[in-house]
Structure formats: C-alpha cells, structure tokens
Amino acid sequence: MRESTTKAMAGPRPVVLSGPSGAGKSTLLKKLMKEHDNVFGFSVSHTTRNPRPGEVNGKDYHYVTREVMQASIDKGEFIESAEFSGNMYGTSKASVQDVQAKNLICLLDIDMQGVKNIKRTDLNPIYISIQPPSMAVLEKRLRDRKTESEESLQKRLHTAKVEMEFSKEPGVFDVIIVNDNLDDAYKQLQRALLEEINKVKKVNMSS
Numbered sequence: 001m002r003e004s005t006t007k008a009m010a011g012p013r014p015v016v017l018s019g020p021s022g023a024g025k026s027t028l029l030k031k032l033m034k035e036h037d038n039v040f041g042f043s044v045s046h047t048t049r050n051p052r053p054g055e056v057n058g059k060d061y062h063y064v065t066r067e068v069m070q071a072s073i074d075k076g077e078f079i080e081s082a083e084f085s086g087n088m089y090g091t092s093k094a095s096v097q098d099v100q101a102k103n104l105i106c107l108l109d110i111d112m113q114g115v116k117n118i119k120r121t122d123l124n125p126i127y128i129s130i131q132p133p134s135m136a137v138l139e140k141r142l143r144d145r146k147t148e149s150e151e152s153l154q155k156r157l158h159t160a161k162v163e164m165e166f167s168k169e170p171g172v173f174d175v176i177i178v179n180d181n182l183d184d185a186y187k188q189l190q191r192a193l194l195e196e197i198n199k200v201k202k203v204n205m206s207s
C-alpha cells in the first residue's frame with residue numbers, strides 16, 4: 001500500500017508552481033502570500049545550494065549538506081527529491097504537514113522531476129505552470145537577477161528548454177500562465193486559485 005503522507009489532514013488542496021528557473025515562481029508566490037494573509041503557507045524545501053543574499057534559512061529553504069539531506073531521504077523523511085543544476089532539492093513530509101496542520105493552502109515551488117514524483121503520491125495538488133514570454137526574456141531576467149554565475153545561468157537555460165517541452169505534454173498542468181506582465185500573471189494565478197482561497201477564508205474566519 002502506498003504510504004499516506006497527507007490524507008489524515010485533509011484540508012485545502014495544495015498548489016504546485018513549476019516552470020523554468022527565472023520564470024517568476026518566487027515572485028508570484030511571495031505576492032500571493034503577501035496579499036492573502038493567513039491563507040497560504042509555503043512548503044520550505046531542503047537544498048544543498050548556497051543561500052543567496054537576502055535568503056533566510058528555514059524561510060526560503062532549509063540549507064543543508066548533501067550528507068545530511070541524503071541521510072534524511074534514506075530515513076524516508078521526504079515526499080520527493082531531485083537533482084537540479086548540480087544541487088539537491090527536496091520536499092520533506094514535515095514541510096507540507098506543517099502547512100496543512102494550520103489549514104492553509106500549501107504552496108510548493110518544484111521542478112519538473114518534482115512534478116512527476118508528486119503525481120505518484122496522494123497529495124492531489126493543483127498543478128500550475130509558470131512560463132516566460134520567450135527564452136530571450138527569460139535569459140534577460142535571469143541575468144538581471146544577478147544570482148547566478150555564467151555556468152549556472154547556462155545550465156538553467158538549458159534545463160529551461162526541457163521544462164518548456166515538458167509543460168506541453170497534455171494533462172500535466174491544470175493551468176498554464178505566461179508571466180509577461182507581472183500584474184496580469186498574478187491576476188490569472190489568483191483567479192485559478194479563487195475557489196480554494198475563498199474556502200480557506202470562510203473556514204478560518206469561522207474558527
């Protein structure tokens with residue numbers, strides 16, 4: 001029998017945002033959480049990559065060594081994990097359960113391997129693909145973000161092409177949002193989640 005990670009805490013449906021590095025996933029997630037107080041909770045992933053300036057351990061990611069992360073995976077503490085651009089990333093069971101225990105919509109920012117693996121679990125999220133208007137715009141945004149070395153940038157651009165192809169496979173994503181103008185993309189995202197948002201607001205208001 002498949003292990004149930006979340007069934008006991010049946011509440012609002014989680015939301016997976018996926019798409020190329022630089023497509024705007026973090027920007028959109030942060031805006032959702034800022035504009036809807038006490039509705040969303042971020043699933044804080046583990047990663048072996050170094051923190052960027054301004055990122056906070058335990059908030060953006062749990063920054064860990066490869067040894068620590070692998071040991072934790074081996075103990076069965078992760079729902080999914082993947083190798084992305086030379087680093088490990090993964091969603092622990094605790095990261096999702098912490099959010100679901102508060103009856104909040106759990107937001108996951110994961111790559112395409114994560115999407116494939118989450119589809120094999122009973123999490124049953126809404127799958128949303130965030131896409132850049134073009135590869136040229138994606139490259140410009142990633143360069144302007146100034147977080148990547150040239151090598152890391154090239155790796156991300158290469159993976160972005162694979163991620164874009166993956167998103168075209170029918171039935172993978174429930175919603176596809178092209179993040180050209182940020183406000184428009186945000187409105188589309190909010191519209192896609194409105195039903196879930198209203199459900200949570202109603203329940204949390206009456207409790």
Ligand SMILES: Nc1nc2c(ncn2[C@@H]2O[C@H](COP(=O)(O)OP(=O)(O)O)[C@@H](O)[C@H]2O)c(=O)[nH]1
Pocket residue numbers: 018019020021022026045046049080081082084089090091109110111112113114115
């Ligand atoms: N599978 C999986 N992917 C993750 C997880 N956390 C982050 N990612 C993905 O890893 C990739 C790199 O993330 P990051 O290093 O923060 O770079 P950024 O996307 O360019 O901001 C992105 O595609 C994220 O969606 C996770 O827990 N599992």
Ligand SMILES: Nc1ncnc2c1ncn2[C@@H]1O[C@H](COP(=O)(O)OP(=O)(O)O)[C@@H](O)[C@H]1O
Pocket residue numbers: 019020021022023024025026027028141142144145179180181182183185
């Ligand atoms: N619609 C947009 N127009 C212009 N710049 C954007 C837009 N959306 C995001 N950005 C910028 O592009 C960069 C990549 O966005 P980010 O949210 O970090 O992407 P991801 O989390 O998908 O890697 C950031 O510097 C962000 O401020």
